[in-house]
Amino acid sequence: MTQNNRSQWDAGRFLKTLTYFEVIPFLNCLQQLLTGNTSNKKTSQSGVTNMGMILVAGATGGVGKRVVQRLLNHNYSVRALVRDAQRGREMLGDQVELFEADISIPETLTPQLMENISAVVCCTGVRVQPVEGDTPNREKYYQGIKFYLPEVVDSPEIVEYQGIKNLVQAAANSLTKADEKLLFNFINTGNRQLSNALKSDNLKAIWGAVDDVVMGGVSESYVQLLDNAMLFTGNVSTANSGGFVSVRTRNFEPELNLTGYEGIELRVKGDGQRYKFILRNEAKWDGVAYCYSFDTEKDNWINIRIPFANLIGVFRAKTLRDAQPFDPSKVNALQLMLSKFEYDGALNPNFQPGVFALQVETIKAYGGSAKPKFIMISSAGVTRPGRPGINLEEEPPAVRMNEQLGGILTWKLRGEDAVRESGIPYTIIRPCALTEESGGKALIFDQGDNIKGKVSREDIAELCLQLLEQPQACNLTFEVKEDSDSDGRLDWKSIFSNLKVDA
Ligand SMILES: NC(=O)c1ccc[n+]([C@@H]2O[C@H](COP(=O)([O-])OP(=O)(O)OC[C@H]3O[C@@H](n4cnc5c(N)ncnc54)[C@H](OP(=O)(O)O)[C@@H]3O)[C@@H](O)[C@H]2O)c1
Incomplete structure (x- = not known):
């Protein structure tokens, strides 16, 4: 290259390009040593590529907090709908965006709550506690196996039905659009807290x-x-x-x-x-x-x-x-x-x-094939109260005591209907009794609302995570319990393909 007929080529910039992209790893190490900057140069999918955000409702609940944790572990961005932001921050840490709202109060479910949301995982439930009272950490409610005479704290009609209906309505606009995945969003909505804009x-x-x-x-x-x-x-x-x-x-x-x-x-x-x-x-x-x-x-x-x-x-x-x-x-x-x-x-x-x-x-x-965008945790037993031929003696407490518990399962079923009628691709999970036991169990899936048993909240949270990436799981309602005889990895795709899509 001669100076006369060619412009000055910039060797320094050439090296800078190659080191930025780690084409010359040695130089990169040297640069890191000199500058003291040892940050990982690879582009992680969290925080840097914006993959859309998952809204977890009931994020401070037993299932909800585990769903949040798993989503974060898998590099999802998470917005948590909580009733008490301070408690939410203490429980869920700094990596989640918190949004204080109450599903029974539609005015709190603002467009900002749904901004950039690609799916909702709804883990809300009316609060249930032993009549005699619980410990501050709700140990009696959470253990899930030993029977304590239960009572509901709020109105099941308002939380399980009206609340779900409100949430579905607030989400419908964002979640019924054609399936797309946001990779980079450079729009600054003016509110950094709520926008996915990159710094x-x-x-x-x-x-x-x-x-x-x-x-x-x-x-x-x-x-x-x-x-x-x-x-x-x-x-x-x-x-x-x-x-x-x-x-x-x-x-x-x-x-x-x-x-x-x-x-x-x-x-x-x-x-x-x-x-x-x-x-x-x-x-x-x-x-x-x-x-x-x-x-x-x-x-x-x-x-x-x-x-x-x-x-x-x-x-x-x-x-x-x-x-x-x-x-x-x-x-x-x-x-x-x-x-x-x-x-x-x-x-x-x-x-x-x-x-x-x-x-x-x-x-x-x-142009993506639709995947579940509204995942609702309901309950096994929702169709059993009043069903002919049911032997209440053999049914779990929520079925047996549906009337005393304000029609909790009846209203949950109405909430499910609101999801099924919403036009949003959904999955409704009906778990049997929820426990605090460790997860990783093989699961038994069923449809028709007949099974009884128990299942760990860990496994329900894992199920929610898997559902987000399974087009086969769209518009399914199913019951689930653990298979106490076996642990094991599950072939999610074939499980969901074998379940019947709701009519
Ligand atoms: N326990 C069982 O054996 C069993 C069995 C089958 C199905 N289920 C169902 O599974 C789901 C998850 O159970 P879980 O044990 O995780 O329940 P949980 O710990 O009681 O969590 C319920 C969550 O819903 C939130 N919530 C209640 N009312 C709300 C409202 N009006 N607005 C916003 N959030 C509200 C609660 O918020 P706070 O944290 O602010 O209270 C809490 O975070 C529930 O629907 C439950 O009914 C339970």
Whole structure:
């Protein structure tokens, strides 16, 4: 490279790019030692990629708190609907967003409660206690096996029926839309507490520039957070045989699984140029890229749909005839690019060297098969009060004492009906007696409301977690108890496929 006919190539920036993406791990270690920064450079799915949020109602209850814990352990963002925020914070820790509300008071179920919610797990239940009183930690209620004469504290009609109906109505708007998964949301709703907007230091930890400096060019780009978008901007130059700028995420850890979705939808405002969106199936820095070119409209917000089926497999802008089809189950990284070239040396017809600007509001996966979006914990026995042929002597206390307990099961059934009629893809779990015993048991599922037995709250919480990712579990109502004879892993997919969908 001579100084006369070529612009100065920036070796420092080249190394910076490679170290950011850990292409040169040694330099990264050195940099960490020098700066004292030892933060993990991989992009974890929690906090940095926004996967939508799960609302847990009754989050301070015996099942609810376990559902929250499991969701957090699996990198979900969680909003907890609680009646007492201080108690919620003490019980659930700092990682959850708390929302103080009461399902029996519709005015408290505001649009903010449902903002960005992708599913609701409803673990509420009218408070039941022994007539003689309980310990402060409700040990008598929670143990679930020994009988204490019970009483209800609030009205079952108001909590189990009206409350569920209120919650379903508040959720219906957000949860009946076509199935999509929010990957990045750059919109700042003005309330950081309630928005999924990323903080700018986070943005820089996820998205880094990969410009033609890696090939000897001198273009330069960066990203920054505006109020309601991520801005990808800079200067693209064709000097030194260059001519591209891009921003790419660090590799996701674990890989993103977009199985079941049709493609990616971007909401963008550009400058009239043609950009590329790129996905990668491998963690390799310089591997196969799956590309899609899209035209922007100057100063207009538009939605761009990128079907996975239309992605072109390329290596350094050369199309690969024998590339494997794109595999949505292992998405390692995303990239936005502006290049002088299309593919195989053809020129981008909508390209101008110089300053460019592309704003991105959201990046979503679209066209997913519906998964359960309202999971309700009901109870075994809800259809048994008053059923001909029932021998009350042999029934669990809630069935036997339904009348004395304010019609608790009758109102729970009405609450179930509100969920079934809502139009939201749902699953209704009817557990037998809940215990505080350890989980990990094999479970027995049934339909028709006939089984008796017990099941650990741990296993019900695990079931809720599994249901969120099971399209086969949509619109099912089933009873569940533990199989006291066996522990074991369950084949969730075949269990839910074998249950009958509600008529
Ligand atoms: N116990 C059993 O053997 C058994 C068997 C089968 C099914 N079930 C059902 O399974 C579900 C979960 O049981 P669990 O033992 O986890 O119950 P739990 O510990 O009593 O939890 C119920 C939760 O609902 C909340 N809640 C009650 N009224 C509310 C309202 N108006 N607004 C908002 N939240 C409200 C409570 O909030 P606070 O924390 O503020 O009180 C609590 O967090 C319940 O529906 C229960 O009826 C229980």
